[in-house]
Amino acid sequence: MSPAARALTQTLRAQPSMAVALDRIAEAFAAAGIDTARLDARLLLSAATGIDAAGLLARMNEPLDKAALDKLIGFVTRRLDREPVSRILGSRGFWTLDLAIGPDVLDPRPDTETLVQAAVTACRQRRDEPLRILDLCTGSGAILAALLSEFPNATGLGTDISPAACAIAQQNLEAAGLATRGEIRIAHWADGIAGPFDLVVSNPPYIETSALAGLDPEVRHFDPQLALDGGPDGLTAYRAIAAALPKLLAAEAGKGTGLVFLEIAAAQAADVSAIVEAAGLTHIEVIKDFGGHDRVVSGRGQTEGERVNLPLGRRAKTD
Numbered sequence: 001m002s003p004a005a006r007a008l009t010q011t012l013r014a015q016p017s018m019a020v021a022l023d024r025i026a027e028a029f030a031a032a033g034i035d036t037a038r039l040d041a042r043l044l045l046s047a048a049t050g051i052d053a054a055g056l057l058a059r060m061n062e063p064l065d066k067a068a069l070d071k072l073i074g075f076v077t078r079r080l081d082r083e084p085v086s087r088i089l090g091s092r093g094f095w096t097l098d099l100a101i102g103p104d105v106l107d108p109r110p111d112t113e114t115l116v117q118a119a120v121t122a123c124r125q126r127r128d129e130p131l132r133i134l135d136l137c138t139g140s141g142a143i144l145a146a147l148l149s150e151f152p153n154a155t156g157l158g159t160d161i162s163p164a165a166c167a168i169a170q171q172n173l174e175a176a177g178l179a180t181r182g183e184i185r186i187a188h189w190a191d192g193i194a195g196p197f198d199l200v201v202s203n204p205p206y207i208e209t210s211a212l213a214g215l216d217p218e219v220r221h222f223d224p225q226l227a228l229d230g231g232p233d234g235l236t237a238y239r240a241i242a243a244a245l246p247k248l249l250a251a252e253a254g255k256g257t258g259l260v261f262l263e264i265a266a267a268q269a270a271d272v273s274a275i276v277e278a279a280g281l282t283h284i285e286v287i288k289d290f291g292g293h294d295r296v297v298s299g300r301g302q303t304e305g306e307r308v309n310l311p312l313g314r315r316a317k318t319d
């Protein structure tokens with residue numbers, strides 16, 4: 001146990017009021033460099049006591065009971081070791097869902113909701129259609145579950161190379177009542193996956209290998225390396241996914257063409273746009289997140305006519 005955790009434990013063992021406990025925990029978190037110190041302290045106090053935020057406000061002058069205290073000490077010790085609150089509590093709010101997470105999946109990020117929002121907006125007119133969705137590198141199943149929850153007649157396939165991640169994704173689909181419309185399968189990128197899909201989405205690993213060591217401890221120590229490592233230039237996954245797009249995307253008469261939404265790191269917009277353009281995507285756009293950073297590259301597959309009429313050099317590579 002770190003000296004900071006030991007000192008905080010001693011303070012809490014004296015069974016102070018919840019107000020004092022909250023203050024001391026928030027101070028210790030701030031001193032440890034945690035940006036969201038007070039919010040994290042409140043979430044952990046609430047989880048340890050089983051009292052929601054409004055209830056806590058009303059009961060701030062009560063002392064912590066023994067069972068809550070033991071739980072709270074465990075939680076704050078882990079947070080001082082920089083484990084994210086979502087991992088300590090085992091769940092993460094994403095879109096409108098509450099998702100289970102664990103050591104084998106990326107903790108889904110609010111930024112990824114930019115991708116979900118973009119796909120939902122693009123398919124607004126097709127909301128009630130039986131859309132076929134493919135979520136490559138599904139992790140916890142966050143994107144797939146969010147999209148299935150928005151499109152009531154859609155079906156979807158989520159794939160990941162990690163069997164443990166696939167198990168959590170399956171669990172999340174079941175918990176959200178979406179398992180009858182969603183399938184989870186182990187796959188290396190899109191190997192063995194047969195289209196056509198109306199919507200192909202992915203938040204693949206995209207951090208350059210050399211940058212992994214410089215990530216925040218919350219990420220470096222707690223998100224699985226498999227979920228982060230994008231290879232020497234961060235683009236390995238995009239190349240693999242782009243190569244598979246022509247066989248994955250729908251281009252059927254009367255059904256429109258398939259759409260693609262790929263999450264990216266802010267500096268990857270030009271590279272990823274070029275990769276998907278070389279794979280035959282058209283209407284390529286870059287979408288920003290709420291922080292104003294480039295976050296998603298989107299594009300459209302070729303129509304049947306475009307597949308036939310484009311000069312050979314611009315056709316999708318599988319033509």
Ligand SMILES: C[S@@+](CC[C@H](N)C(=O)[O-])C[C@H]1O[C@@H](n2cnc3c(N)ncnc32)[C@H](O)[C@@H]1O
Pocket residue numbers: 105106107108109112136137138139140141142143159160161162165187188189202203204205206226227228
């Ligand atoms: C950045 S995480 C995204 C998880 C989830 N889609 C999300 O947005 O929260 C990337 C995922 O890609 C998976 N992955 C890594 N290499 C892969 C590969 N070669 N084939 C398929 N999935 C892979 C990891 O296991 C991880 O779950």
